[in-house]
Amino acid sequence: MSRRLGRSFFRGPTLEVARRLLGTRLVHRVDGRRLEGRIVEVEAYLARDDPASHSRMGPTARNASMFLAPGHAYVYRIYGLHRCFNVVTAAQGVGEAVLVRALEPLRGLEEMAGRRGREDPRHLCSGPGRLVQALGLGDEHDGLDLTGGDLVLLPPEPGWILPPVRSGPRIGIRVGTELPLRLWLAGSPWTSRP
DNA sequence: GGAATGATGTACT
């Protein structure tokens, strides 16, 4: 089977890594099950000249994981209820990451529906808070190394064809919207927005 | 110490 993605995959300019992440598969092994989805929508958050980034003020207690080595997870709580999952990029100490905004569910759909408390496959992983809930992620995954363990990333299946990649303004922020740092797979029915 | 706010999702009109 495909080997998990290693450290070097995550190192480099964050927008490039964000682009590389599209099409890869996020796999969480939990309770003897395998929950898996393909990344179809992401957003890049930078360290410099990015007023929307959590790292803009430097390291704090909340954003500490953003400054770990590339390939680590950054999970934080938003609006008091939901959680968002990020992949650390760039280099250790820089403070850049990619927010995973939507997945195409591939394996463990019933388990995901159970965790979500909803059936509709289209709403299983189409949003940062939704996919975190569907895959059973939480605060305990903040700071985890994604290059090994129960939560990893796999390359696309051999033979899978990457659709054209589109870009546009990031969602849900009030500053930094002029930058086209949101990337998604053209035509995917699994994104958080059409 | 206190107040404002947010990389969202859901329900309802």
Add this chain to the structure above:
DNA sequence: GTACATCATTCCG
């Protein structure tokens, strides 16, 4: 399309 739940973090005084 609009309203609102809910709370840690952040920023201001």
